Amino acid sequence: QIWMHHNHTEIVEKSNSPQFLKTIGFGDKFGIDTATKVRLTVHHVVERMTGTMTQIGQTIFTLQDLLMTNDLCLSLTLRTHDLKEKGSITVTS
Numbered sequence: 001q002i003w004m005h006h007n008h009t010e011i012v013e014k015s016n017s018p019q020f021l022k023t024i025g026f027g028d029k030f031g032i033d034t035a036t037k038v039r040l041t042v043h044h045v046v047e048r049m050t051g052t053m054t055q056i057g058q059t060i061f062t063l064q065d066l067l068m069t070n071d072l073c074l075s076l077t078l079r080t081h082d083l084k085e086k087g088s089i090t091v092t093s
Contacts, residue, residue, distance in 0.1 A: 001037075003039055004030070006024065006026075007022075007024040008022075009021075009022040009024075010022055011045055011048065013045075013048075026038075026063065032063070033063070034062065034063045034064040034067060035062055035063075035064060036062060036063050037060055037061070037062055038060065038061055038062065038063065039058055039059070039060045040058060040059050040060075040061075040076070040089060040091070041055060041057075041058040042055070042056045042057055042058065042078055042087070042089065043055050043056060044056050055080075055081075056078060056080075056086055056087060057078030057079050057080050057085075057086035057087055058078060058079065059076040059077060059078055059079065059089060061074060061076060061091070066091060066093050067093065072092060072093040073090060073091070073092045073093075074090065074091045074092075074093075075088060075089075075090045076088065076089050076090070076091065
C-alpha cells in the first residue's frame with residue numbers, strides 16, 4: 001500500500017507522555033472519505049538539529065472508526081514493525 005504524507009504534529013520534548021495539540025484536517029481534495037485509512041507513526045527524536053529519529057510505533061485506523069465512537073475519541077495501540085505493542089495513542093475528533 002502506498003501512503004501519502006499528509007501532516008505532522010509539533011515536537012514535544014522531555015516527556016514520557018506527550019500531548020500533541022495540533023489539529024489536522026482531512027478535506028476532500030484527495031478523494032478522502034470515511035473509508036480512508038489513516039496511519040499514525042510516532043518517533044523518538046534523538047537529535048533535533050540533524051533530524052535523527054527512531055520509530056517507536058504506528059497504528060492504522062479509518063476515519064469511520066473515529067466517527068463511530070460515542071465521544072469521538074479513539075484509543076489505539078502503537079505497534080512496532082514486528083507487531084509488538086509499544087504504547088498507545090488517543091485520537092480526538
